[in-house]
Amino acid sequence: MHDIRAIRENPDALDAALARRGEAPMSAAVLELDQARRARISAAETAQAEQNKASKEVGAAKAKGDEAEFERLRALVGEKKAEVAAMQAEAKELDAQLTDMLARIPNTPADDVPDGADEADNVEVNRWGEIPAFDFTPKEHFEIDGVAAAMDFDTAAKISGSRFVLLSGAVARIHRALAQFMINTHVDENGLTEVNPPVLVKDDAMYGTDKLPKFGEDSYRTEDGMWLVPTSEVPLTYIVADHVVEESYLPRRYTAHTLCFRSEAGSAGRDTAGMLRQHQFEKVEMVSITHPDESDAEQKRMLRCAEGILEALGIPYRTVILCTGDMGFGARRTYDIEAWVPGQNTYREISSVSTTGDFQARRMNARFKPKDGGKPQFLHTLNGSGLAVGRCLIAVLENGQRADGSVQLPEALAPYLGGKTLLGADGTLR
Known part of the structure; x- marks a missing residue:
């Protein structure tokens, strides 16, 4: 299994190693999937923060007796909760796809391994x-x-x-x-x-x-x-x-x-x-x-x-x-x-x-x-x-x-x- 952080830092190194094995470059596909996964995680975290904020405001609205604001905030909490769940599910699926992709990429050859076809x-x-x-x-x-x-x-x-x-x-x-x-x-x-x-x-x-x-x-x-x-x-x-x-x-x-x-x-x-x-x-x-x-x-x-x-x-x-x-x-x-x-x-x-x-x-x-x-x-x-x-x-x-x-x-x-x-x-x- 390859280290995704190493690929982010030096994608050309992975592609060069794969080229020595006669394999097509993979870093672009890996990083595209990784970026999509990280974007879903970030979006889920943002939605979670918004949900937490709205949850706190629900109590304040209820204490003030502001029924309209209370209902609006409660609906917002429900929406954000659904958003978080959906984004987390998407992130999990993308993570599984990334893991599978990385699992199918062969190991990188040592520097002293001779280049060759067969x-x-x-x-x-x-x-x-x-x-x-x-x-x-x-x-x-x-x-x-x-x-x-x-x-x-x-x-x-x-x-x-x-x-x-x-x-x-x-x-x-x-x-x-x-x-x-x-x-x-x-x-x-x-x-x-x-x-x-x-x-x-x-x-x-x-x-x-x-x-x-x-x-x-x-x-x-x-x-x-x-x-x-x-x-x-x-x-x-x-x-x-x-x-x-x-x-x-x-x-x-x-x-x-x-x-x-x-x-x-x-x-x-x-x-x-x-x-x-x-x-x-x-x-x-x-x-x-x-x-x-x-x-x-x-x-x-x-x-x-x-x-x-x-x-x-x-x-x-x-x-x-x-x-x-x-x-x-x-x-x-x-x-x-x-x-x-x-x-x-x-x-x-x-x-x-x-x-x-x-x-x-x-x-x-x-x-x-x-x-x-x-x-x-x-x-x-x-x-x-x-x-x-x-x-x-x-x-x-x-x-x-x-x-x-x-x-x-x-x-x-x-x-x-x-x-x-x-x-x-x-x-x-x-």
């Missing part, structure tokens, strides 16, 4: 690991002999429809092991607090984390008006909604392993093969709540947490900073980590680590008290995948595949797989 303009900032050399043509994850029978899309489609998968046997265990490894690493080594949050949330939580109103069609809503979370960023970030915390409370660092749900309404036909893009998936999420002065450093720390998971698993990756045209609605700056997937001979996104600045905090009224006094200030919120479990499974399977249809698994998973590190071509762990 993913082709993203800038690589890091690369790790050597791309594996195979003496055979590597397969996609669902084609590997040891995986194929345990990754059942047909049965899942019979149960739930397209873009679902039924994992079984050793592949289901490897998937679970990856999530456990990620959570344990973030808690034991990265200092995050594990949370087991609800995956059904209210409108306010979706709105506060900028998923509503713009992206409602990309999420699932229940008949009683709840939402299935698109990511646990929503409940984890909303923990601090409507709170004014002490500065000493900061930073707060959370992690959660949850199911996530996305309707993918705007992505028909994209990445439909295999389990790369599913309606239901699992993700280990990281959320940080910080002091504004510390949010940029916190984003880099979170990025290293996510990169460290891939390094521990031996998965080659590259990190890019997203350009203005490819950045998410609520983000001020985003880094994507892309894992190497041999079956597609390319890097694919496995994590996004974003800072939203105070964009979400304004929407959910989350503030802190400065330790040296002064008015409460808005917090900064950050979120990142640490990592997407299904996509990590894809990367592990494809990078570890062997010519005989087996898969060499990362040593880091051995403690979670009974000491076994090989998925045989017959689908068993060894």
Whole structure:
């Protein structure tokens, strides 16, 4: 959410930021609505003052026995009361329109975010690991002999429809092991607090984390008006909604392993093969709540947490900073980590680590008290995948595949797989 006072003071700054994102200018429309709202408020206050004055004069007229003046003033009080109510209703409606308009304007990009139109303009900032050399043509994850029978899309489609998968046997265990490894690493080594949050949330939580109103069609809503979370960023970030915390409370660092749900309404036909893009998936999420002065450093720390998971698993990756045209609605700056997937001979996104600045905090009224006094200030919120479990499974399977249809698994998973590190071509762990 944008600060209307900042737009009044410097409307050109908003339009310049939107232009960097490829968006049309909005300040004129915002200020026109704001001016109309403020005019109704002022008019209501004037009418209220006139009503109050007439109310006092009614008593004086009655005391004097001036019946005509008494009736005139009483009628005037009624008229002013009706005027006040009407103007207040108009002001309330205009305020709702202004809030809705502001809620649909994307966040302003940080100064160091590269300008660009789409993913082709993203800038690589890091690369790790050597791309594996195979003496055979590597397969996609669902084609590997040891995986194929345990990754059942047909049965899942019979149960739930397209873009679902039924994992079984050793592949289901490897998937679970990856999530456990990620959570344990973030808690034991990265200092995050594990949370087991609800995956059904209210409108306010979706709105506060900028998923509503713009992206409602990309999420699932229940008949009683709840939402299935698109990511646990929503409940984890909303923990601090409507709170004014002490500065000493900061930073707060959370992690959660949850199911996530996305309707993918705007992505028909994209990445439909295999389990790369599913309606239901699992993700280990990281959320940080910080002091504004510390949010940029916190984003880099979170990025290293996510990169460290891939390094521990031996998965080659590259990190890019997203350009203005490819950045998410609520983000001020985003880094994507892309894992190497041999079956597609390319890097694919496995994590996004974003800072939203105070964009979400304004929407959910989350503030802190400065330790040296002064008015409460808005917090900064950050979120990142640490990592997407299904996509990590894809990367592990494809990078570890062997010519005989087996898969060499990362040593880091051995403690979670009974000491076994090989998925045989017959689908068993060894």
